[in-house]
Amino acid sequence: MKKAKIAIVGGGVAGATSAVYLAKLGLEVTLFEKEPSLVSGPPFCHLHAGGNLYREISNEQCIKLLKQSIDFLKFYPFVVDYRPTVIALPTIDKQTPEQLLPRLELLRKEYERLIEKDSSNQVLGEPRDYFRLYSKEDLERLKSKEIPTKPKNADEWMVSVAQNLDFDNVQFPLILVQEYGLNLFRLASGATLILENMKNVTLRRDTEVTNIQREEESWLVGYNNKQESFDYLINSAGFRTGKIDDMLGVPCKRMVEFKAAYVSHWKSKEQTLFPEIIFHGERGTPQGMGQFTPYPNGYFQLHGMTNDITLYDDGLVANTPFSCQPKLKENFMQKIEKSWNKDEVEERTKLAIEHIGKFIPNFLEATVGSKPLFGAQQIPGDDPTLRVAEVSFPTKGYARCEIVKVSSVIDMVRAIGNDLTKLGYLDIEDEVSSAFNLLEENKIDSLAQILCEQRGYPRSLGCRNIVA
Numbered sequence: 219m220k221k222a223k224i225a226i227v228g229g230g231v232a233g234a235t236s237a238v239y240l241a242k243l244g245l246e247v248t249l250f251e252k253e254p255s256l257v258s259g260p261p262f263c264h265l266h267a268g269g270n271l272y273r274e275i276s277n278e279q280c281i282k283l284l285k286q287s288i289d290f291l292k293f294y295p296f297v298v299d300y301r302p303t304v305i306a307l308p309t310i311d312k313q314t315p316e317q318l319l320p321r322l323e324l325l326r327k328e329y330e331r332l333i334e335k336d337s338s339n340q341v342l343g344e345p346r347d348y349f350r351l352y353s354k355e356d357l358e359r360l361k362s363k364e365i366p367t368k369p370k371n372a373d374e375w376m377v378s379v380a381q382n383l384d385f386d387n388v389q390f391p392l393i394l395v396q397e398y399g400l401n402l403f404r405l406a407s408g409a410t411l412i413l414e415n416m417k418n419v420t421l422r423r424d425t426e427v428t429n430i431q432r433e434e435e436s437w438l439v440g441y442n443n444k445q446e447s448f449d450y451l452i453n454s455a456g457f458r459t460g461k462i463d464d465m466l467g468v469p470c471k472r473m474v475e476f477k478a479a480y481v482s483h484w485k486s487k488e489q490t491l492f493p494e495i496i497f498h499g500e501r502g503t504p505q506g507m508g509q510f511t512p513y514p515n516g517y518f519q520l521h522g523m524t525n526d527i528t529l530y531d532d533g534l535v536a537n538t539p540f541s542c543q544p545k546l547k548e549n550f551m552q553k554i555e556k557s558w559n560k561d562e563v564e565e566r567t568k569l570a571i572e573h574i575g576k577f578i579p580n581f582l583e584a585t586v587g588s589k590p591l592f593g594a595q596q597i598p599g600d601d602p603t604l605r606v607a608e609v610s611f612p613t614k615g616y617a618r619c620e621i622v623k624v625s626s627v628i629d630m631v632r633a634i635g636n637d638l639t640k641l642g643y644l645d646i647e648d649e650v651s652s653a654f655n656l657l658e659e660n661k662i663d664s665l666a667q668i669l670c671e672q673r674g675y676p677r678s679l680g681c682r683n684i685v686a
């Protein structure tokens with residue numbers, strides 16, 4: 219094999235995973251991250267193991283999300299909060315729950331098929347339990363049960379739902395599906411711990427790459443008034459990917475979207491475990507989807523797909539023929555690079571609480587838990603509903619990461635591995651299926667909580683409710 223020196227620009231999920239994967243295959247890797255810590259970009263809280271939050275996408279995208287989520291879970295088991303998701307259709311919704319069933323059946327069969335192919339793919343429970351339906355009578359029956367401290371099966375997860383949901387505002391049956399939670403602070407922590415301990419990794423945090431030039435077969439990467447030469451370049455700069463494209467002069471087409479999720483605290487439910495609950499709705503209307511995501515100790519992350527909660531007027535922008543970098547308006551850049559206005563945090567979090575309170579009336583007593591989890595993400599191409607994308611190779615020796623959902627990173631890094639193989643830097647047989655089997659849970663836990671604190675969030679956001 220030829221020796222390769224690899225530069226990775228950007229230490230979000232895409233860059234950190236590339237670094238772990240390629241370093242584990244023995245390559246010499248330098249990871250540049252302009253922020254003080256890794257994985258500090260836009261948030262993620264949901265493993266889209268079937269894409270059931272997105273009614274508008276194709277079955278093909280859903281199947282791909284299922285497969286990619288299984289690979290992601292196997293690679294990063296310690297990032298996953300093993301609790302299910304409950305999907306409810308509001309009474310005013312145009313669809314009925316029955317209309318969602320053919321896709322769920324298709325996904326269940328696909329899950330079965332993946333397990334037949336490789337039994338280690340069985341990470342979402344038994345295929346027959348991939349989803350389950352709950353009638354109003356089922357919920358009435360569960361309502362009188364005591365809420366278990368650690369739910370062990372679907373019925374036990376539904377007790378807290380039964381006791382808190384307003385039955386008049388949702389259609390039955392409710393659907394419980396094995397789409398689990400993800401914890402970004404734990405991914406940041408685990409990736410940092412592993413990369414800090416690898417001899418073939420140079421971790422340059424607090425280091426912005428400011429220019430890149432081609433010199434014969436190499437890339438000259440400029441940072442801190444220095445230049446260093448590399449054989450292969452990975453652009454994992456997230457929503458700033460276009461800036462690197464501009465440095466190289468390669469073709470491009472992409473959008474960037476700013477979105478935010480709000481952190482609330484429900485004091486009286488500090489000891490109660492909930493599944494995630496989705497209230498479907500039409501994106502961009504006042505009835506946009508509501509997403510109620512539990513963390514330990516009464517914290518809930520909230521999305522409301524309306525323009526005054528998660529989405530923003532002018533929050534989605536495209537690149538122009540003059541630059542690969544879509545330009546977000548100043549108020550979004552202010553939030554990303556400096557801070558939020560306190561009144562806006564209060565106002566939008568309250569609207570998010572009210573959005574969910576329409577279905578869980580007692581939740582109206584919740585308060586603001588912290589500043590929001592927020593950020594901008596790229597969407598390659600010109601279809602804003604695209605949910606599955608991985609990586610492209612616009613010129614020799616250059617990989618451009620383009621994930622939309624974090625579960626796509628494993629396919630992304632495998633494709634980069636194939637490109638490196640073609641260039642003679644890796645062996646065709648090389649693959650890594652799990653990153654972190656040697657990491658100690660308590661170390662991940664404690665660094666995750668420190669990262670929460672450093673970034674201004676409650677330490678509870680670095681923890682998970684259910685471990686495997």
Ligand SMILES: Cc1cc2nc3c(=O)[nH]c(=O)nc-3n(C[C@H](O)[C@H](O)[C@H](O)COP(=O)(O)OP(=O)(O)OC[C@H]3O[C@@H](n4cnc5c(N)ncnc54)[C@H](O)[C@@H]3O)c2cc1C
Pocket residue numbers: 227228229230231232233250251252253257258259260261262263264265266425426427428454455456457458475476477478479591592593594595619621622623624625
């Ligand atoms: C509100 C919201 C909720 C979301 N929820 C989910 C979810 O539940 N599930 C899911 O799968 N996905 C979710 N996503 C999408 C997910 O957050 C993104 O797909 C993912 O974080 C993108 O990771 P990335 O590594 O490509 O980019 P980023 O995380 O943005 O990483 C890019 C990194 O590059 C660094 N960088 C940029 N330029 C330079 C430079 N010149 N030099 C050095 N460093 C540089 C940046 O500082 C940054 O750390 C959500 C997105 C948003 C906005």
